[in-house]
Amino acid sequence: MKILICISNVPDTTTKIKFTNNNTTFDVAGVQWIINPWDELALTRAIELKETNAGTIENITVIHVGLNTSDPTIRKALAIGADKAIRINAEAKDSYFVAAQIAEFVKKEPFDVILCGIESSDYNGFSVGGMLSELLDYPSVSALSSLEIANAEIKLKRGIDGGHEVISIVTPFVGIVQKGIAKEARIPNMRGIMMAKAKPLQVVEPVLIDNFTEFVSFEYPKPKATCKKIDPENVKELINLLHNEAKVI
Amino acid sequence: MSILVFAENWDGKFKKQTFELVSYANSLAKLLNSSVVALSIGKVEDDELKKLGNYGATKILNVSDNRLNTLDNKAFTITIAQAAIKENANIIIFPHNITGKAIASRISVRLKAGLVTGVNGLPTSTDPFTIVKKSFTSKAFANIVIKTPVKIITLFQNAFGIIESPASPVIEAFAPEINDSDIKTIVKEVNKVTGKILLTDAEIVVSGGRGMKGPENWGAIEELAKLLNGATACSRPVSDEGWRSHEEHVGQTGKIIAPNIYFACGISGAIQHLGGVSSSKYIVAINKDPEAPIFEVADYGIVGDVQKILPEIINAVKELKS
Incomplete structure (x- = not known):
């Protein structure tokens, strides 16, 4: 069984977000880049499965659409434990562009299980996994919080409103993962980092794809009004304000 | 069209x-x-x-x-x-x-x-x-x-x-x-609560953080949520510690919510947490640390011991409702 993980290169979650060129471009100056947190959890789960199902899972590949500035992030994925990496050498224009590039690659080199994070923490598109599954005509299951593979049988747990469902599915399929899929992302160790240098990172040229949407400009959220402090000796005042001023109770 | x-x-x-x-x-x-x-x-x-x-x-x-x-x-x-x-x-x-x-x-x-x-x-x-x-x-x-x-x-x-x-x-x-x-998705088992207000649909959310000290102190959070016809939530450390289920985790990697009121009880307000709740119409923060970042985004704040203040809020709501 071959597993493909789609990874996105995103600013560290504590980054202060700034824009340049009249608020049309995200300012990358001084930004620390990381593997998108949900993609990293997907990768971690794939590695856990490979460790416990040695025979069944032969290979874990990560794929990324981006320029060579993403290479350190891709190397980190290899250092954590992916066997191989593919980078499609193009700047991502929108979710459809990314999904279509990955689909073209998968059509030539098929995988049994494709995992994507539910969203990316930069443009919050929530779309690549679903789009990819439709382009490949694979089934997709979203909001996975558990993925078990035993004797080539696959059991998934997906989030639904107010709970979860247990699902069985056959390969190939696209799994769109949320938090819970793996306990905690792994920190690469020295051995992993050294081994990553020797692992293959294949660069593939993009195909021509028209994007569906265009990011025009960005805005910052309006600053919040200052917090009204309430005397801890007069808690009633809080309920009074919520009732009479905010009118939400 | x-x-x-x-x-x-x-x-x-x-x-x-x-x-x-x-x-x-x-x-x-x-x-x-x-x-x-x-x-x-x-x-x-x-x-x-x-x-x-x-x-x-x-x-x-x-x-x-x-x-x-x-x-x-x-x-x-x-x-x-x-x-x-x-x-x-x-x-x-x-x-x-x-x-x-x-x-x-x-x-x-x-x-x-x-x-x-x-x-x-x-x-x-x-x-x-x-x-x-x-x-x-x-x-x-x-x-x-x-x-x-x-x-x-x-x-x-x-x-x-x-x-x-x-x-x-x-x-x-x-x-x-x-x-x-x-149709390739075969549902084997459904586990869901019914008759409860969904966290993502709730107008009022009462949420607890590490400042609540332990799962045994959640009674007041649940009581306030019930009283206001709302849902309960928690911060990431709370669900990671297993005090509450992951389904209650709100924040960047958990659920993203936008209720009318978000009560942050004993939550310091890390940037990742705020990503999940900043769309709330009103944020009420209760925290003993006056420097906690949650106060920077809150509309109303009380600096003090959440264990002491929550019961007083509950009483004030009861009084309003009667």
């Missing part, structure tokens, strides 16, 4: 979010001189279906195909895409929740329609069709143009509100053409 709304139900009843979606579509229809068609999938009684008319839907397509009682992303995609083509829809609107996001992305490809997720208002321009969405996990907003003739959006919950606009809708049965082989 029409605007198609995916009218999602929960156990046969429409969610508050569905009525908000229809209200939004109705306002958009007025801008574009179009009309609103709502599509319901699953077992919903006629009386419930008619409710969609209260918010401006003039036509309701009712799909009751037993194969669609549980979600299969592909089968739902086929159904909605067929309805969109039949109704000549040029805009399709989904809720920005698990189901909506899972299907909208597939339909985007099937209909070659540009998709913008997490929209929080009407388009700022209809030609070119420009719309605003949250990005960088609520740290910014992006203005996006959809270039394709058919457009798909997912609307962020509680971003628009519910507006009544009574219409007399026609209810029409709609039978999609789906092959059994299209």
Whole structure:
């Protein structure tokens, strides 16, 4: 069984977000880049499965659409434990562009299980996994919080409103993962980092794809009004304000 | 031309979010001189279906195909895409929740329609069709143009509100053409609570952080939530410690919510937590540390011991209600 993980290169979650060129471009100056947190959890789960199902899972590949500035992030994925990496050498224009590039690659080199994070923490598109599954005509299951593979049988747990469902599915399929899929992302160790240098990172040229949407400009959220402090000796005042001023109770 | 709304139900009843979606579509229809068609999938009684008319839907397509009682992303995609083509829809609107996001992305490809997720208002321009969405996990907003003739959006919950606009809708049965082989998702087991307010649908959310000291102190959080007809939530360390279930975790990697009031009890307000709650209309913070970052985003704050203050809030609410 071959597993493909789609990874996105995103600013560290504590980054202060700034824009340049009249608020049309995200300012990358001084930004620390990381593997998108949900993609990293997907990768971690794939590695856990490979460790416990040695025979069944032969290979874990990560794929990324981006320029060579993403290479350190891709190397980190290899250092954590992916066997191989593919980078499609193009700047991502929108979710459809990314999904279509990955689909073209998968059509030539098929995988049994494709995992994507539910969203990316930069443009919050929530779309690549679903789009990819439709382009490949694979089934997709979203909001996975558990993925078990035993004797080539696959059991998934997906989030639904107010709970979860247990699902069985056959390969190939696209799994769109949320938090819970793996306990905690792994920190690469020295051995992993050294081994990553020797692992293959294949660069593939993009195909021509028209994007569906265009990011025009960005805005910052309006600053919040200052917090009204309430005397801890007069808690009633809080309920009074919520009732009479905010009118939400 | 029409605007198609995916009218999602929960156990046969429409969610508050569905009525908000229809209200939004109705306002958009007025801008574009179009009309609103709502599509319901699953077992919903006629009386419930008619409710969609209260918010401006003039036509309701009712799909009751037993194969669609549980979600299969592909089968739902086929159904909605067929309805969109039949109704000549040029805009399709989904809720920005698990189901909506899972299907909208597939339909985007099937209909070659540009998709913008997490929209929080009407388009700022209809030609070119420009719309605003949250990005960088609520740290910014992006203005996006959809270039394709058919457009798909997912609307962020509680971003628009519910507006009544009574219409007399026609209810029409709609039978999609789906092959059994299209359905690959086999649901073995369903575990869900019913009769409880959904965290993502709740108008009031009472949430606890590490400052609550331990799971044994959650009684006051639950009592306040119940009293206000709200839901309970928690911060990431709390769910990581196993004090509360992961389903209650709100924040960047957990659920993203937008209630009318968010009570942050003993939550310091790390940037990742704020990403999940900053769309709340009002934030109330209770924390013993006056320097806690939560006070920078809160509308109302009390500096003090949450264990002492929560019972007093509960008493004050009881007094107000009596």
